[in-house]
Amino acid sequence: GAVVSQHPSWVICKSGTSVKIECRSLDFQATTMFWYRQFPKQSLMLMATSNEGSKATYEQGVEKDKFLINHASLTLSTLTVTSAHPEDSSFYICSAGTGGELNTEAFFGQGTRLTVV
Amino acid sequence: GQNIDQPTEMTATEGAIVQINCTYQTSGFNGLFWYQQHAGEAPTFLSYNVLDGLEEKGRFSSFLSRSKGYSYLLLKELQMKDSASYLCAVSDSNYQLIWGAGTKLIIKP
Numbered sequence: 090g091a092v093v094s095q096h097p098s099w100v101i102c103k104s105g106t107s108v109k110i111e112c113r114s115l116d117f118q119a120t121t122m123f124w125y126r127q128f129p130k131q132s133l134m135l136m137a138t139s140n141e142g143s144k145a146t147y148e149q150g151v152e153k154d155k156f157l158i159n160h161a162s163l164t165l166s167t168l169t170v171t172s173a174h175p176e177d178s179s180f181y182i183c184s185a186g187t188g189g190e191l192n193t194e195a196f197f198g199q200g201t202r203l204t205v206v
Numbered sequence: 207g208q209n210i211d212q213p214t215e216m217t218a219t220e221g222a223i224v225q226i227n228c229t230y231q232t233s234g235f236n237g238l239f240w241y242q243q244h245a246g247e248a249p250t251f252l253s254y255n256v257l258d259g260l261e262e263k264g265r266f267s268s269f270l271s272r273s274k275g276y277s278y279l280l281l282k283e284l285q286m287k288d289s290a291s292y293l294c295a296v297s298d299s300n301y302q303l304i305w306g307a308g309t310k311l312i313i314k315p
Contacts, residue, residue: 095248123303131307132293132305132306132307132308133249133293133305135302135303135305180246195303196251197248197249197251199247199248200247200248202246
């Protein structure tokens with residue numbers, strides 16, 4: 090199956106700093122990438138959807154100025170958590186698809202566990 | 207609104223069979239997915255149903271009834287490694303995935 094690589098797999102940062110998470114589709118062109126956040130024992134929560142070359146669409150309640158998403162190429166999307174705070178500590182997961190009716194399977198990255206201290 | 211319902215937790219015995227149900231109410235339907243998620247890991251794809259009926263894939267099978275807004279995931283010959291959360295997700299009219307909260311499956315020896 091298709092491979093999506095997410096990096097780093099875990100990161101610890103100080104409160105007030107920024108953290109960048111990368112999501113790469115290794116063997117296909119991902120026109121659409123999705124960023125999720127998952128708190129312990131809870132389901133996935135979609136944060137935003139990004140299409141290559143255009144601005145990301147954020148879900149209600151997600152601060153676009155805090156969670157910066159860039160999808161500059163068909164194989165790379167990045168999520169930057171700016172001015173991180175302890176409440177941003179969570180498991181962040183990206184997924185990629187070919188978009189539209191072809192997106193019959195969302196390929197997930199390995200996830201990034203962010204801890205803000 | 208859009209809603210996906212599945213049981214919060216189920217317990218089964220090693221070697222047995224378990225059925226995890228999922229009911230949905232969404233704006234449009236473009237397929238239903240089942241994913242397995244082990245603690246601390248990202249979900250992995252198990253199955254996709256877009257037409258009514260049963261799809262069998264090894265020890266796992268998935269069933270869909272669009273008229274009833276209902277699906278189930280059937281796991282046979284349960285193994286301890288099957289202990290995980292199982293997520294049901296529906297692709298709506300905009301091809302956006304709507305996620306259920308997941309069913310935590312506990313396998314006992």
